[in-house]
Amino acid sequence: MSKDEKNEGSDEVDVTLDEDDDALLGEEHLVALDDGTAGALDHAISSMAEGVDALTYDGDRSRHDHHSGAPERRHLVLGDDDPRDADLSEHVLAEDVVFKGRVFNIDRLRVRLPDGAEADRDVVRHPGAVAIVALTDDGRICLVRQYRSALGRVTVEIPAGKLNPGEDPLDCAERELAEETGMRAQKMAFLTTIATAAGFADELIHIYMATGLTLAESSPDADEFINVDLVDLSELVDAVLDGRIEDAKTVVGALICDAVAHRLSPQGADAR
Structure with a gap:
């Protein structure tokens, strides 16, 4: 998170990983996914980076929406080009x-x-x-636990942070992932953009998937207190579906990651 988003307070920083979780990020310690899931996720990252269907981000950082800094992409919304929309404008x-x-x-x-x-x-x-679905090679997702004053409780979320003025969303995603978790990604693929509260706010969150993770050193903001967890993707999806995860960007990121993996797996292709 950017400094402006945090409460003013102590200089102490508490960022921890569960015991031995750091070792899981080292390539020599990774447990292989089954062939179908591993192939699906690898294909998903490659496909998204190459601009397949609605998950289009061609890597050209010069192509941005003038207002939000979002990668230019198609909006595949039912009725998006409905001429009746002209009658709704203010x-x-x-x-x-x-x-x-x-x-x-x-x-x-x-x-x-x-x-x-x-x-x-x-x-x-x-x-x-931006928000980042950071996926390890053994199928775990990186989550951060932090206190949210607006809700008055600790929440579990995917790493995220505010864009600085003029900052490229991809650069911001790489920066926030490193600052909050100490992880760096070999691949970063654009997933989607969500409007967090369209009824009264223009905030857009650009969600990325990060893979090929290595553990370096985290550097959270001075007023940021975070615990870092690694959980199985399936466990995260279960937590979303039964209501234990209510943070919007985390819900969307988890379900997209899970859906892409299943759609591109051999079993998913057969089901369609």
């Missing part, structure tokens, strides 16, 4: 900044509705963020 008449914070601002928009009436819209303006 015209902004005025826009004022009503709050300026360290992480986000709030704008108040005066808009004209499709029926000609006027209304106010309060919008959270956020620079955007």
Whole structure:
């Protein structure tokens, strides 16, 4: 996470791995996945990096959405090109900044509705963020445990962090993965972008999958207190499906990773 996102506090940093988890990241200690799953995940990374179907990111860092810094991609949403959408548009008449914070601002928009009436819209303006599904060669996902003041409790999430001004999302993903977990990835593939709260915020989180992990040294921000865990992908998906994981980016990242692996496995191909 970026410093602006954390509560002010002590300089102490607590980042730990479960006993022997660090050894799992060393190539000589990795336990091989079964051929189907390993092949599926390898194919998934290659396919996504090459721009297959909706998971398109061609690696050209010069191609970005002007507002969010997101990799340019197709939006395959049902009705995305529906001409009726023109009847839903709102015209902004005025826009004022009503709050300026360290992480986000709030704008108040005066808009004209499709029926000609006027209304106010309060919008959270956020620079955007990235999140990383870090997958070890033995099928484990890296998760971080940290206290979230907004919820008043510890949450379990995939590594994530706020974009700095003008920062490329891929660079941010590599930086945040290293800072929060000490891991570096040989391959980083773009998965998708999610709008976290479209009803009142413009924040977009760009989710990546990281593979070929090696363990270096973590360097969290001074006010960041994190524990790092490695869990089986299947265990994470089970936790998502039974409601134990409620963090949106983690839910999406886990389910996409699981879906891609199954769709591209020999068994998944036969099922389709």
